Amino acid sequence: MTLRTFLEDLVLFYNHFSLYYLLVINAVNTVLFVLAVRGIRQYRKKRKNWPYQKMISSIHVPPVSILVPCYNEEKTIVDNVESLLSIEYSEFEILVVNDGSQDHSLKKLILAFDLKKLDSPYKKEIPTAKVRGIYQSASRPRLKVVDKENGGKADALNAGINICRYPLFTAIDADSILEKSSLMKVIRPFIDEPDKVAVTGGIVRVVNGSKIHEGFIEEVGLSRKPLAIFQTIEYLRAFLFGRMGWSELDSLLIVSGAFGVFRKSIVLQVGGYTHDTIGEDMELILKIHRHLLEEKKDYRIVFVPDPVCWTQAPEDVRSLRGQRIRWHRGLMDSLLNNRGMLFRPKYGVVGMLALPYYWLIEMIGPIIEILGYVSVLASYFLGLLHVEFALIYFTFAVLYGIFLSLTSVMLEEYNFMKYEKVSDYLLMALYAVLENFGYRQWTTWWRFRAFFGYRRRKNSWGKVQRQVFTEGAAESP
Structure with missing residues (x-):
């Protein structure tokens, strides 16, 4: 041949x-x-x-917990949270998980929503990178922000799952x-x-x-x-x-x-x-x-x-x-x-x-x-x-x-x-x-x-x- x-x-x-x-x-x-x-x-x-x-x-x-993983999202994160806070739903909470952002994402959230740091223990059921702090909004009580060391999107979501209160949760991208x-x-x-x-x-x-x-x-x-x-x-x-x-x-x-x-x-x-x-x-x-x-x-x-x-x-x-x-x-x-x-x-x-x-x-x-x-x-x-x-x-x-x-x-x-x-x-x-x-x-x-x-x-x-x-x-x- x-x-x-x-x-x-x-x-x-x-x-x-x-x-x-x-x-x-x-x-x-x-x-x-x-x-x-x-x-x-x-x-x-x-x-x-x-x-x-x-x-x-x-x-x-x-009731539902809304998890928002955030890494270097300073351009869109405030608009994203504003829209989530106004959804038509009876009982919900929003947890923005700042995954060690290197830009001004956390700073913008603190200024926009008057965040105050909490001394709030939680049960760590899924291993994650270290959580540096949990913040609560003084003006928007439904909103919390979790600040943690960088571990990736999955790690950020797992941290949110550990901390969220409700039996259902949804994950929404920050953009x-x-x-x-x-x-x-x-x-x-x-x-x-x-x-x-x-x-x-x-x-x-x-x-x-x-x-x-x-x-x-x-x-x-x-x-x-x-x-x-x-x-x-x-x-x-x-x-x-x-x-x-x-x-x-x-x-x-x-x-x-x-x-x-x-x-x-x-x-x-x-x-x-x-x-x-x-x-x-x-x-x-x-x-x-x-x-x-x-x-x-x-x-x-x-x-x-x-x-x-x-x-x-x-x-x-x-x-x-x-x-x-x-x-x-x-x-x-x-x-x-x-x-x-x-x-x-x-x-x-x-x-x-x-x-x-x-x-x-x-x-x-x-x-x-x-x-x-x-x-x-x-x-x-x-x-x-x-x-x-x-x-x-x-x-x-x-x-x-x-x-x-x-x-x-x-x-x-x-x-x-x-x-x-x-x-x-x-x-x-x-x-x-x-x-x-x-x-x-x-x-x-x-x-x-x-x-x-x-x-x-x-x-x-x-x-x-x-x-x-x-x-x-x-x-x-």
Whole structure:
């Protein structure tokens, strides 16, 4: 066998393999899409009968602790806390955990909220870095600030879990803003099924382009910066289609660190957040799944599509690249740490379907996609490229992706209508098409690099560039 013959056989094999791989992906995604549409329709019906105004003052609504990990967040932390203090909820507390910030985050909080240091002992149920002090706001009694030595985001959250008072807690990123009714909506499953629900998660949307005043969104708008628009489409697709679908199968593996509510007792049972991973959000959900399945508990981890947390999206290539590389390495951390659940019937749908999907499609997918592009080029130079095969591949690799993105935009418009301008929806529809011609390949390449640059327990979050929440559109200056 000559080298050319070997290469031709290899390329032809991979071309057929990648086509079948795409068919499997699209079949699974179609099932998730159908489940997501069904779940959103059921949610809309339930929402009509939910008396939110009565629930706000109801004694049946459980109190909640809001944890805000903070590291060098001086640009956004005061606006973030102001918005949280004004949410529509009967009983809650806010714990900002300053994780050894090197900027003026703590100083700004002390000045803005008249903080006084307390002599307040607490039970250290989860080991953390040293807590240097606990502060209480004299003007806003719901607010406490925990100052501690730097230990990372997971360590900061664990410190907050140790100190918080209430049976439920939510973790909110310091660059995020909640809508006033969001917490009330995401808590609802705990009220409906108090003995069953372990975790709930809400939808996270891109705030870039919206008008913000004193920590509140006055007008939802779409950024005019291409990178931010592409990410807006990604967020809609990931939450309204992906997480909604997995939630319908009771096998949701990711609850965003920007907006999730947890039952504190269960989190303590699994040892809190894992500190030696950058995928602490997914890692915690997998630990909860594993623990409750091994205990043979009847439980639910629920995605709620309506409550919204608004977060800043990177607007420069360097920040976006770093974010996607971190995300993929965090995914790998969580999957490798919990590999013992893979294809184990005792872990139900999580072990037999959800985890294989994340291993074979989310983690390995970028490698297969990049090699697919290489294979197509090799086919061309070897004279093996057939027009019919190329069209079929294009249909399943690109047109189906466009379909999913466009339907996510339509689901948003039909069910939630957050954007007021028709031009915003038209622009999102355009970018739902454009993202498949360059942007998607770009992010796939970064995930490809992340896979081969992965070193277990040797990854870090790095620095994230924040922008100030201003009274105008939330854009970079």
